[in-house]
Amino acid sequence: xxxxxxGLLAGLLAVTAAHADEMVFTSWGGTTQEAQTKSWAAxxxxxxxxxxxxxxxxxxxxxxxxxxxGSVAWDVVDVEMDFAIKAAKDGLLEPIDFNVVPKADLxxxxxxxxxxxxxxxxxxxxxxKGAVPGEPTGWADMFDLTKFPGKRTFYKWSAxxxxxxxxxxxxxxxxxxxxxxxxxxxKKLDTIKPEIVWWDSGAQSQQLIAxxxxxxxxxxxxxxxxxxxxxxxxxxxxxxxxxxxxxxxxPKGSKNKASAMKFLATATSPKSQAMFAKASGYAxxxxxxxxxxxxxVVKSLPDAYVDGQxxxxxxxxxxxxxKIAERWYAWQAK
Amino acid sequence: MSGNxxxxxxxxxxxxxxxxxxxxxxxxxxxxxxPVVALLLRSVTEPVPGLQNYAILFGDGTYARVFLNTFLVxxxxxxxxxxVAFPVAWMLAIMPPAFGSIVxxxxxxxxxxxLLTRTYAWMVLLQRTGVVNRTLMDIGLISxxxxxxxxxxxxxxxxxxxxxxxxxxxxxxxxxAIDPMTLRAAALCGASPFDAFRxxxxxxxxxxxxxxxxxxxxxxxxxxxxxxLLGGTSNMMLAGMIAQMIQSxxxxxxxxxxxxxxxxVTMALYxxxxxxxxxxxxxxxx
Numbered sequence: 001x002x003x004x005x006x007g008l009l010a011g012l013l014a015v016t017a018a019h020a021d022e023m024v025f026t027s028w029g030g031t032t033q034e035a036q037t038k039s040w041a042a043x044x045x046x047x048x049x050x051x052x053x054x055x056x057x058x059x060x061x062x063x064x065x066x067x068x069x070g071s072v073a074w075d076v077v078d079v080e081m082d083f084a085i086k087a088a089k090d091g092l093l094e095p096i097d098f099n100v101v102p103k104a105d106l107x108x109x110x111x112x113x114x115x116x117x118x119x120x121x122x123x124x125x126x127x128x129k130g131a132v133p134g135e136p137t138g139w140a141d142m143f144d145l146t147k148f149p150g151k152r153t154f155y156k157w158s159a160x161x162x163x164x165x166x167x168x169x170x171x172x173x174x175x176x177x178x179x180x181x182x183x184x185x186x187k188k189l190d191t192i193k194p195e196i197v198w199w200d201s202g203a204q205s206q207q208l209i210a211x212x213x214x215x216x217x218x219x220x221x222x223x224x225x226x227x228x229x230x231x232x233x234x235x236x237x238x239x240x241x242x243x244x245x246x247x248x249x250x251p252k253g254s255k256n257k258a259s260a261m262k263f264l265a266t267a268t269s270p271k272s273q274a275m276f277a278k279a280s281g282y283a284x285x286x287x288x289x290x291x292x293x294x295x296x297v298v299k300s301l302p303d304a305y306v307d308g309q310x311x312x313x314x315x316x317x318x319x320x321x322x323k324i325a326e327r328w329y330a331w332q333a334k
Numbered sequence: 335m336s337g338n339x340x341x342x343x344x345x346x347x348x349x350x351x352x353x354x355x356x357x358x359x360x361x362x363x364x365x366x367x368x369p370v371v372a373l374l375l376r377s378v379t380e381p382v383p384g385l386q387n388y389a390i391l392f393g394d395g396t397y398a399r400v401f402l403n404t405f406l407v408x409x410x411x412x413x414x415x416x417x418v419a420f421p422v423a424w425m426l427a428i429m430p431p432a433f434g435s436i437v438x439x440x441x442x443x444x445x446x447x448x449l450l451t452r453t454y455a456w457m458v459l460l461q462r463t464g465v466v467n468r469t470l471m472d473i474g475l476i477s478x479x480x481x482x483x484x485x486x487x488x489x490x491x492x493x494x495x496x497x498x499x500x501x502x503x504x505x506x507x508x509x510x511a512i513d514p515m516t517l518r519a520a521a522l523c524g525a526s527p528f529d530a531f532r533x534x535x536x537x538x539x540x541x542x543x544x545x546x547x548x549x550x551x552x553x554x555x556x557x558x559x560x561x562x563l564l565g566g567t568s569n570m571m572l573a574g575m576i577a578q579m580i581q582s583x584x585x586x587x588x589x590x591x592x593x594x595x596x597x598x599v600t601m602a603l604y605x606x607x608x609x610x611x612x613x614x615x616x617x618x619x620x
Binding site: 059060061062064151156157158197198211212213322325326329330332333334 | 394396399400461462463484566567568570575578580581582583584585586
């Protein structure tokens with residue numbers, strides 16, 4: 001059924017694909033995409049005269065269906081970096097034209113031949129102050145059911161983050177995480193499995209914590225930032241915060257490649273990156289962006305918490321993505 | 335009757351050919367038959383030609399559990415739906431038509447309301463901090479929130495609610511056809527109300543229960559939205575697993591094989607339904 005739907009959808013989308021003076025930007029919805037629309041798409045429309053249509057949420061299956069079916073309706077897509085590395089290898093992405101997209105100031109950690117950084121973020125430990133006794137101080141507390149009873153929420157999909165959290169909580173030193181000891185990680189996760197509520201979108205993670213439905217959880221720092229801006233009663237620990245990145249890619253066969261490249265140039269410019277960081281709480285991937293940002297914003301970004309910070313290994317994940325995913329979903333279904 | 339047919343004006347005669355059905359047939363072959371064939375082909379050609387996708391599905395404990403779970407959920411949902419739907423259908427069958435149409439209206443209206451909206455409403459009601467748990471805790475019946483969501487309970491509640499009309503409608507048709515005099519006769523012969531129900535009403539309504547039950551069971555087998563939102567990861571059903579294979583694992587060969595198995599099971603059940611109930615009764619009963 002789903003496959004038929006995917007095929008049909010790709011076909012339908014092709015009919016509605018953007019015209020010459022339009023392009024489609026796809027991201028993850030919610031507060032993040034709103035910030036991207038405001039900080040990147042709006043100024044780009046004003047300067048280029050190209051209309052940016054918004055779509056979402058990002059769906060890797062749909063992206064693959066579009067590329068393989070030859071009817072690509074998305075021109076720029078915000079994806080997780082480990083997926084981008086794998087997708088480039090599988091021939092799903094257009095190479096970036098660095099004659100159009102200035103490369104000099106882009107953080108090399110998040111720049112590849114087929115992707116430029118979108119933003120980077122940290123997984124932090126966030127909690128609802130009304131639902132948690134005391135203050136959790138680190139990932140190990142998420143596995144301590146006596147000291148911190150209640151539901152805990154983690155990212156549902158197989159992606160960098162939860163496995164690492166389990167290993168850190170089990171006492172693996174941060175510099176010895178890779179290659180990941182999956183047996184050990186799942187054994188540790190087994191100890192709290194009945195208490196886990198999974199979140200599958202950023203908006204859901206916010207809802208779970210803000211309502212107290214889950215007492216605490218592993219959240220993207222920008223989503224916690226948005227909750228705080230809204231006045232929700234949440235706390236956050238940056239202890240052993242884990243960085244990962246979203247990148248922007250152009251699916252192979254995009255019908256508006258030239259516009260898409262120009263869009264990437266605008267989206268990664270210092271000014272747009274600074275604007276987005278201010279609106280979202282996520283860190284810029286353009287090293288010149290900080291000069292454009294107010295001091296209090298700089299202070300709230302992952303960059304300000306480098307002490308004990310752990311970089312999730314995107315290359316390791318890109319390499320082992322399928323193998324880990326298989327075990328991950330099998331374990332979840334148990 | 336058939337002898338008179340030729341005397342009717344041409345417009346009332348049964349059309350001889352399938353000309354009128356052609357648009358629908360083209361639509362179905364284009365958007366159903368062709369994709370299904372493509373699905374089957376994908377399942378035996380990706381990543382390499384052969385039956386390895388089916389071997390994986392049948393040989394792996396995880397997938398076996400998902401298959402089992404799918405049947406378990408469909409069975410529980412069907413059983414609960416029958417029990418909940420029967421009194422409603424009976425009431426509708428014996429009600430004065432004026433009231434009956436109001437109740438019918440309510441049932442139909444719920445069918446027309448967006449599925450996602452209804453499922454999200456259940457999330458709001460059933461979650462730990464939801465209306466049901468809050469109320470029960472406020473009146474002191476429970477001290478800890480009941481686990482009503484992210485488990486089989488949540489899936490069952492949400493799906494029974496959605497399936498009810500599909501059970502009630504065929505059942506009302508069957509119940510209306512039962513002569514109420516048979517029940518009165520049973521009472522006169524000394525049968526208790528329960529005996530009358532067990533020995534008269536229930537056997538006579540079996541065709542309706544079978545028709546509705548099989549429809550609910552088959553629909554439940556392929557359900558996606560409600561189990562995904564109200565169930566936990568350990569309640570994963572086939573449709574959820576297929577979505578995961580297609581969207582997250584990008585393993586379309588395996589996903590297609592799973593989808594094809596689901597389709598086969600559904601068709602087999604439909605064939606069974608035709609044999610048990612008869613196509614005429616099934617389609618005419620609604």
